[in-house]
Amino acid sequence: IAGITQAPTSQILAAGRRMTLRCTQDMRHNAMYWYRQDLGLGLRLIHYSNTAGTTGKGEVPDGYSVSRANTDDFPLTLASAVPSQTSVYFCASRRDRSSYNEQFFGPGTRLTVL
C-alpha cells in the first residue's frame, strides 16, 4: 500500500441499504477527511478526524457516520442510503491539522443509490 486506498472503487446500492466505504492510509497521518464531490457543487466535507479516537462534523454530515479506531483507517457509513447520496466519495489525509501541510486524496469511490 502506498498513500491512500479506498474500497470499493464503485458500487450500486438499493435505497435503504447500509453501506460502509473503506479508507486506509499508510503515511501515519493524524488527520483524515471524507468528502463528496458532485457536479456543480465541488468537494464538500462530510466528516473529519484530527487524530485516532476523535471525529467531527463537516459541511454535509447528515446521513453519514464515521469512526476512527486507529490511525490508519477511517470508514464512512451510510446507515440507510438515499438517492441524494449518489456521488463520488473521496477520503483524504494530512500529517496533522496544524499550520500548513499537504492534503493527500485517495482515488475515490463512485456510489450510485437507486
Next chain:
Amino acid sequence: QKEVEQDPGPLSVPEGAIVSLNCTYSNSAFQYFMWYRQYSRKGPELLMYTYSSGNKEDGRFTAQVDKSSKYISLFIRDSQPSDSATYLCAMRENTGNQFYFGTGTSLTVIP
C-alpha cells in the same frame, strides 16, 4: 453565496497557450490557498500552494493571491495536452479543519 466561487468552464486552448484560472472568495480569514489538479476519474492532487498574498512560481505554473480583492489565480505557461484536467482551487483559515473548495474548472489543451 458559496465561500469560494470558480468558473466551471469548460476552457479549451491550443497547445502552447497561456492559461489563466481564477477563484474569488468571501472569507477574509482565509490564509492558505491551494490549487489542485484532478484528472478524470482520479483523486485531486496538489499542484501549488501559497500562504497569504503574493506570487509563487513552480516551472510552468504561477500562483497569485490578492487578498485585498479576495482573488486568486493560477497561470499555466506553454500549456501541454497533459495539462488537460479539472483544476480546483481550495483555501483554509489559519486554524480550523475545513478546506473550502471551488467547483473546479475543466481545461482541455488541444494538440
